[in-house]
Amino acid sequence: MESIYRYFVQPQVDTNTDTIIGYELLMKEHTPEGWRLPKSFSAIDPEITADLLIKTTKVLSDKVRRLSVNVSREQLMTTSISKAIIESQNLIYPTKLVVELTEDESPKQYSVKEVQSKLKYFLDQGIQISIDDVGTGINLFHNIIDLLPFASELKFALQNFSKKFIDKSMQQKIHFWHAMSREYGLRLIVEGIEDKEDHKLSDKMGVNLKQGYYYSKPQLLKLPHDCYLY
Template sequence: MYRYFIQPQLDTVNNSLIGYELLMKEKKPEGWRPPLNFSEVPSHTMAEVLIATTKILSLKIGSVSVNINRNQLMDKEVRAAILEAQKILRPLRLVVELTEDTPAQNWSNEEYISLIKEFIDYGMDFSLDDCGTGVNQLDQIKNMIPLAAEIKFAIQNFGEKLRDPDIESKVIFWRDICEKENMRFILEGIEDEKDDKLADKLGINLRQGYYYGKPRLLKLKADDDEF
């Protein structure tokens, strides 16, 4: 069984909530766990759970983000579910985050871009998630950047703390791209006060991580949280 968990995204300059991210997890005997690869999640299941979840969301914020990989982007049922979710959520804005998972086929960026434009034309924002990892390296996403409203960098993907100089340089690299292109830059994986303070030092205001709030289960049934 799959369900979405919701995690806050904050603007630390004015200490305000700017949005939530929907994070899909699978219910297993040992507890809720994220899929090892989101390609394992059947497209029909992802579409069904997304629509059911958006129907129960009543949030007084600007946006809700949802992750899709390239396989899901190319899937008609998933795209239809995303359009339906945006319709349900209005005036809330849906942000479609394209993850770094390696696709099953070698589709071209031109094919992805034409579909991303459909989302944007429908009033959604497009985001490039987990940049610097997987297939979301700069040379592979360069022609998608003009479409994006935001870039996200997840420090937990590198198995090191933000205060490592190498991670710092990567963060600064993507932060500067966003400043140049007038895009939002969200730093994910902030786990403690030291991470928070260094993000202050680097001038990164938009943040997400356990330090600000752990993901919370959005139940579709009363017994979803029973094991």
Template sequence: MQPQIDVRTQSIFGYELLLKQWTEAGWRVPASFLQVDLAVMSWLLVATTKILGLKVQYVSVNVNREQLMDTQMVQAILQSQKQLYPAKLTVELTEETSTKTFADTAVIPQLRRFVEHGMQVSLDDVGTGNNDYQSIRDFLPLASEMKFALQNFRVGIQDPQIQEKLRVWHAISREYDQRLILEGIETADGAALSDRFGIPLRQGYYYGKPELLRLAGDPLDFTQLTS
């Protein structure tokens, strides 16, 4: 899990749950989340949220469209929100490629169901890949949050085009009264950019690296994730 920081209060307001697996090279992101059994992901989500319920305001979980439409995963998400209350589970809709195709008209009712059960919806990686305005505009009325990822841009963050994209998405977030989290902040330059745009909600190595969360049955020597 990685902390999300509100610099106005200098406090952690949420955690994003990050799935990693142990390899000979250490803890690494799976080559494809589609290779991870949904039953395992569902169990991990329920076990993790049971621990985090009273720690923060929000706990975020990344979900692609295929996972979003899976009955077992949906039940795990609903159970997790019950465990987290009064904190909220934030479902981050990612653009990760799925083995199946789901139209927006199928996805929207599922997102609405989550909102009706007290959860929030986040639109991940806006402004990059397939997540342009036209692609996600039908989801905007349901979303409470958007995330703009600096790490998705290979050129430096001082590039005028990146800053113009950030300006546009910042304006969209205000139009829809949504939180905007600037993620992938790894240096003081990224923090300064956030200051310049007046974005207080931030995530990245500059503010906190991901940490392992020890679950029941895990070895006692679990340590913080360092790679």
């Protein structure tokens, strides 16, 4: 039986203005146990990912000014997905599509120049680049410093760490990435804001762009004719 995938959407908020500035698209797989994260994103047929991205962004395009989609380096270099990203941007204009370059390892190693070339290609098509999950996986600072001139955004995920936000070492990490965002003129989004205490602490640290369960859990985005699934 063919697997079924859909995107769940989670808002990104500006707490200074109390507005939704964008939605992140989070892919899940329909299983007998319910919707779950795929065991391997790289194992999904790129054509399926491409088709779903186009259909999803088309539905959401008139609802928000930015849509963010997670893309690994492997997917970045996959022709069908690359074409779908550009087609999606053309379909949803003037809404901006933001490619979030994830921290995931790829089966094949790509050089910095190869990644830079593809990011520049996307930039030339009006697509924005976000470096996702900074400070973890292969998105450690020394690995992404040469990609920062191509980026519009950094994302720091609190949920990627075992320590709580209140821990001083976690706050030091955010101070570092906040400083990098200012140095390079980038947006900084802190995700994983789970409760009122996280919300207040992030405000105190001068972070106003946020994402997390405190504002909204990811919600399933139904596509036309999807009623048979539920």
